Amino acid sequence: MHPTERPSEHPRPRLLVALLLSLGLALTPSAPVARAHSALESSTPGAGSTIEAMPAQLELVFSEEVQEVGADVVLVDEQGDSWTAGPAEVDAVVVTSPVEPDVPDGRYEIRWTIISVDGAPMAGDVRFVLGDEVDDVHPLDVVLTAQDATRVLVGALAVLVAVLAHLVHGLLTVYGSHPTTAGTGQKENHHE
Secondary structure, three states: OOOOOOOOOOHHHHHHHHHHHHHHHHHOOOOOOOOOOOOEEEEEOOOOOEEOOOOOEEEEEEOOOEOOOOOEEEEEEOOOOEOEOOOOEEEOOEEEEEEOOOOOOEEEEEEEEEEEOOOOEEEEEEEEEEOOOOOOOOOOOOOOOHHHHHHHHHHHHHHHHHHHHHHHHHHHHHHOOOOEOOOOOOEOOOOO
């Protein structure tokens, strides 16, 4: 190399930073993502609830319309016995299913399957307690609504972006460019 030529900078740290920034931008949504799948918004009985009397029918409300074909709602007890009295009926976003009379106190689960309007099959369950036979309710007996899921996704992306920003800052701190003396590749010494 000629003594007056400037040595080339090391491309690796800058390439790594560029790759990390590109990854961060690719993972950060620029606009809200449209979701065509239905999500369970609410149910009767509610998830995690304790009720005194069983309603005559189960009701599930979804965020989007669901297809009549493939809709199934079954009420089962802890032994897996069904207490559903007939087939599920669909009315746009509401799916209902009749319940047998004289259902005894205990823990129950509504097991449901639907097909969203875009053809995606979905399934889930809702747990609740009938009567006061069981005092404790499982902590996971909750419904995660579409709005809650969006909040969780946005929070997770915010954490990911923050972690990537700290990683980039750390890499720049460790591998940041240092002034060099032209042609020698050594650091400048200002104390000469």
